[in-house]
Amino acid sequence: METINAVQSIFGVAPGQPWLLITNLGSDLAYIATLVLYFWLGSPREARTLGLFFALSAFLNTVLKDSVREPRPFVQNPAIASEAAQKTAGGFAFPSGHAMVTATLWVLMALQKRSSVLWAVAIVLTLIVGFSxxxxxxxxxxxxxxxxxxxxxxxxxxxxxxxxxxxxxxxSFSSVSRWLPAALLGVGSVFVDEEWGRSLGLGAGFWLARADFEPPQSWPLRLLYAGLGLAVAVALYLASSAVLPTEFKRSGIGAFIRYTVLVLLIVEGVPRAFRLRAVALPSNV
Known part of the structure; x- marks a missing residue:
């Protein structure tokens, strides 16, 4: 608690300050935007791997939080966090989901691309989101x-x-090795809550995805498709939140179905809607 008081005395915590904006770089919408843009501007196959480990990171974070069950600092001292800040904090405290998932996402991306610029972005973004x-x-x-x-x-x-x-x-897309793990995750989601079901659904969606389309070769066209793909992804996410019954969304199986379908629509459906051709997956990896 003393550490929090010390950093707050330096940076301040007023809701109008940039820290709420910075912390929202670790929000669901920010993660969706990152993954969608990486599919279009990076590599679809690498983005699939990124999505799988994003889901695994979110799942393990939920497991650890529900196992350790450490209360948030503002449970002990409500004055230490503004109401706006508290709204960004769901569940227990240990370990930080923002820090863990952001580190997984951006460090893996930097490892895949081996770009010094991307490494700089990954380090800075991970640190500022975590410390926010x-x-x-x-x-x-x-x-x-x-x-x-x-x-x-x-x-x-x-x-x-x-x-x-x-x-x-x-x-093959119809093979047992592809469908059985996703089915088992779906069965498991029946017995868990929304947080667990969301992570399981993300994992199932990225596992089932082939990510075998070829993005446009010209950068202007690629940027156009990336923008359209991102708009569709955000629209689907918001529409599913608005349309689906609250009880369904908050159940483990409901969250599983929602996020599995969202991933498949975004990763598989959008490229096909844009009529992008599939490419043979390389056999030399």
Whole structure:
């Protein structure tokens, strides 16, 4: 608590300050935008691996939070976090989901692309999103540091397993090895709550996705399609939130179905709607 008080005395926590905007770079919509743009501007197959480990990071974070059950700092001292900041903090505190998932997403992306610019972006973005949670009073410093560590470890694991995942992805779309894991995740979602069901649905969606389309070669056209794809993705996300019954969305199986379908519509449906041709997945990985 003393650490939070110290950093707040330096940076301040007024809702009008930029820290709420910074922390929202680790929100659902920000993650969706990152993954969608990476599909279109990076590599669809690498983005599939990124999506799988994004889902795994979110799942493990939920498991750890529900196991440790550490209260948020503002439970002990409500004055330490503004009402706006508290709205960004769901569930328990340890480890920080913003720090863990952001680290997984951006460090794995940097490992895939091996770009010094992307490494700089990954490091800066991960650090500022993570430490914004301490500044806003919704996490202890230890929550964020452990989140960083776990996120980086998952990113390293993702980079190591990428070739094996590419080989599995070359199998037939109708094969048992593709559909059985997704079905088992669906069965598991019947017995869990919304947070768990969301992570399982993301994992199932990215597992089922082939990501075998070829983005346009010209950058102007690629940027156009990326913008259209992002608009469709955000529209689908918001529409599913508005249309689906609250009880369904908040159930484990409901969240599983929602996010599995969302991923498949965005990753598989949008490219086909744009009539982008599929390419043969490489056999030399």
């Amino acid at each position: 949670r301490v500044i806003l009073g919704v996490h202890y410093l230890s929550d964020v540091l452990v989140g960083f560590l776990l996120g980086v470890l998952l990113a390293l694991l993702g980079a190591y397993l990428s070739p094996a995942l590419e080989r599995l992805n070359r199998e």
